[in-house]
Amino acid sequence: MVKLIFFVLFGIFSVTSARKNVLFFAVDDLRPELNCFEGSDFPSPVHPPMHTPNIDFLASKSLLLKRAYVQQAVCSPSRTSLLTGRRPDTTHIYDLVHYFRKLGGNFTTIPEYFKLNGYVSAGMGKIFHPGSASGGDDPISWTLPYFHATKYGWENKNKSWDAIPDEKLIDKPLVDFQIAQQADKTLKMFSEGGEHEGTPFFIAVGFHRPHLPFVFPESFLKYYPDESIRLPPNPYAPVNMPEVAWSSYGELRAYGDQSKLNASGMINTTLPMEDVRALRRAYYSAVSWTDSLVGYVLQQLQKYGFENNTIISFWGDHGWQLGEHGEWCKHTNFELATHAPMMIRVPGKTDNGIVTEKLTEFVDLFPTLVDAAELGPMPLCPVNSSQIAFCREGESLMPLIQNLSTQWKDAVFSQYPRHQNGVDIMGYSICTARFRYTEWAKFTYAPEYQPDWGKIYGLELYDHQFDPQENMNKALEPEFAAIRQVLSKRLHEGWRAALPGNGL
Structure with a gap:
């Protein structure tokens, strides 16, 4: 299997559409474990050098939000909040089961809004939380049939992580590789001679890794030698932490290899040191695998001549705990769970890179994309907005792109x-x-x-x-x-x- 590691340079190509396209990346369980977050905003002071050249390069051409926070640190509530621009107490989504259109309201989503404004919207992988929590990927949001990859059994509940020999993936590729390939096929539809040539697109690409199980091609282990992996410096709960703040990380303990350890998930207990080290190494490797796929999609965007007329957003749906506090997964209000990466590239406005420590939230993305695409203002939601399809509970980030010293939210x-x-x-x-x-x-x-x-x-x-x-x-x-x-x-x-x- 050819390893997909690309360092993308944005060239100069002709514009194929007067209206800006949108490429919308979502990554599951990605904490800011990226080189571009190195420093005080990195999730842990104890980590090896990260190999994320493609996301780092995208960050260098984007508004990089070093202090972006999710509204709830678990998949469906976080994604629902971002995709509707509303907070959980408005969407009424706090779990992985319920569907916002049934509990909260018939809210317009980001892809649906672009679809209503003449874009062809296409989704693949994990954008909404799948199943009943999204009514089946929220069909009203998409113009084209939704794409899910074929599962060949690599990602299963038997192992919490696995490094698959690259040659075994030639005939049975991992799901995220298939998603990247589908992104290429979809971009080609809008290129010269394609069936949607000249039509603006909204393409959402949702990668599953580094969500559990941490499964990736074995070759990616080379970036993280055993001797570079260190234990977290704080494998204990915060002093004086109330019991209600704790999560027993049942998501991880449900995997076959972890259940054999008989970990209780109780406060101030932890996994064996070697298991902690192995999980951390596997997580880092899965992050680098995902980075290579982001690079592939960006390369194809460049190949078809779209990069100078395409807004690119990139986000991880929440943070993740890798043994810090003795905690794992998300499901808390700690910084490690609520702090997640987000960046927005707007051609002609962020080309030299803009970095901010301003406090931002995932509900800010919807109005930002609307502004960046010049589709008109998005109104602020009134106190009771259950009957209003289109409004926001966040702030457009475009003022920060124009002037970092602009007055901004302070919490x-x-x-x-x-x-x-x-x-x-x-x-x-x-x-x-x-x-x-x-x-x-x-x-x-x-x-x-x-x-x-x-x-x-x-x-x-x-x-x-x-x-x-x-x-x-x-x-x-x-x-x-x-x-x-x-x-x-x-x-x-x-x-x-x-x-x-x-x-x-």
């Missing part, structure tokens, strides 16, 4: 549900430039969908200036009482009060 918000001792609880988290503060409040689902701030089951406060790894919960310490009071007020006021011009 971002995430949440995660729990059910503890028969009580429904929602952990609401506010992240500012310095602090992360979380309140775990009693929560009522339908029809109210709202917290009871008078019934709190846990508090967390982390000072990122002195504790970027969130190892010490300061919420109940007297010297933090004043800041806790301020952050609690801001959390209860919600995201609208943090919008530009409304910050406290």
